[in-house]
Amino acid sequence: MSDVLPVVTVTYSPGPHLERFLASLSLATERPVSVLLADNGSTDGAPQAALERYPNVRLFSTGANLGYGTAVNRAVARLAEEGVADEWFIVANPDVQWGPGSIDALLGAAARWPRAATLGPLIREPDGSVYPSARHVPSLIRGGMHAVIGPVWRNNPWSTSYRQQHLEPSERPVGWLSGSCLLVRRTAFEQVGGFDERYFMYFEDVDLGDRLHKAGWLNVYVPSAEVLHHQAHSTGRDPIGHLAAHHKSTYIFLADRHSGWWRAPLRWAMRAGLATRARLLARRARRAEGRH
Template sequence: MELSVIVVNYNVRYFLRICLESLHAATAGMESEIIVVDNASSDGSVDMIRNQFPAVDLIVNTENTGFGRACNDALARASGRYVLFINPDTVVGESLLTEAIKNFESDDQTGAVGVCLLDGNGQVLRESKRSIPSLWSSFTKFSGLSDVFKNIPFFNGYYFPTLRYDETGDIDVLPGAFMLIRKKVLDDIGGFDPRFFMYAEDIDLSYRITRAGYRIRYVGSLHVIHFKGESTQKDLSSYTTTFYQSMRLFIQKYTGELYTPFVAGLLQGIVRGIENMQKVQRRMRRPQRKHRKQGLAECLFVLSNGDQLTSVLNKSARQVVQIPEEGHGKAPFYLRYLPSYLHAHRNSALVVDFRSLTFDRIVEIWKQERTSPFYVADSDHSFIISSHNKENQGEVYVFDRTGEH
């Protein structure tokens, strides 16, 4: 078997559905398998998988065992020459996996391959490529200096600044959202360290890959949509605790190998200090109202061949404009004309129906500069998804036949 795809899901049913649709399209004609581990979801994810994707090898956990442990459970069943660990809040194009696998064929020492990740707003996610954390890069990352000085390499050592996001080259660390790895490499080094419940497990696995003498290849010409944060914790307190615990564990694990005891002590101090500072800041803040979705834009531009989605959306938006079928296949039409038209119409949004467009085309559309939000739609099941703020839960709109949601 050529490829085993492993997805760990936790309460992101609608994002997972479109992810699985895109994975099925990307693996068509390829000898492959898709394994989904559900970490005790309560949103109907399991029933959805069983009813709509019976070919998926489903592992149902009765508790949330964490990302790394769940991946290892699926890895024990995997039989492909290559293994893809991918988050459920992602969308891949039909050609993506074939093109990514080609990077292994030209170099036996390439152990893993990563791609450029785009968030819900079409922006490149900086964690698409990273370095092994050093004392300075950790300080700039955790203190927020890397966010303030995004374009200055001196403050962005955490994000492997010597390689541009549109280039191809070797890096240190891949993000857990998309890690394509030779099965032989995983057999040699083992899977994820289960002590990492979530976060830093991808740093640990990446380091063990390079330590074993393999290269990690980043391919900036390949893109995947990643609705960042949908598959992780949204509670700020839980996120902060888990994240910093994982970073402290990584430092402790490699003291004497990556870090001298003195440097490790400084790093632990930095991590604990910034974690405590964030806890104090949370206590001092006034309680904030729970984030409320603003609702759909008044004007929706819909790329869809069918009338069903348009008629449903007509009940929720003031104006719905369906892009004619002949425009879907014309690159100049939807890649040049449409973004400028959206820019000229305030409070508008674009809805792309994957039942009418290929996922490759959707990813191309997603890369365009925009001031309006973009959504991915499933016209057969009348729902649309997106995520425009990584700090808050993504947007999911499910419509019944009357257009209510």
């Protein structure tokens, strides 16, 4: 295993978040790290400024806004082309702020879980609350009820169960982990073909976790590792566009897992229900924008 740990992050005009990401990274691990910025077309100059400030940072232009999972795949392929052969790499959003020792805690857990393919930390939101980043894979009933009822009854029993909010934080295997911050085993990632590139954003992490589990690997939640995620950075610029992308990705995921001609009526119903939900939430978002 190389001493230098590869870190991949996808940038798309990340602003000051990238500086916070890189400045806190040195606190997260005692290992030296090499950061590859997979840039999806930033126009704010932040990735270029990072190159000047941090000698362990490299910039890789994807050529267009390819979405999160596709950009990660391209970056991991670039690492392989360069001969970077470490068994583990980090994938994280540029609006993550690393907690002290967080990466070392993930690496320590990896030694305890030899079948772990991904390991994810406890994620805090800017107000200090814990984001439910370790969840069940959404079943038709639990996921469907969460999608339909969640916007109007946040703490309904289906959403609470799906998010595993009733469980105290503990190190354990889960259905999937938030792709905003992951330690990833390269051999497992390559075995399942990386992220599914049909997902522009959202659900690529759900899909990856599910496929890894089906391939015999584990997704392990490690709350002894802790990061802060300023996630409003990405959604705040285009909330309606993000809503549309979320619902499109939800349909791709559910349709894949309920395939076959005999399930066509179910897929039609899911598509219609998600389209209706997307319109209602977009209307609510427009009203909120109007008030501001």
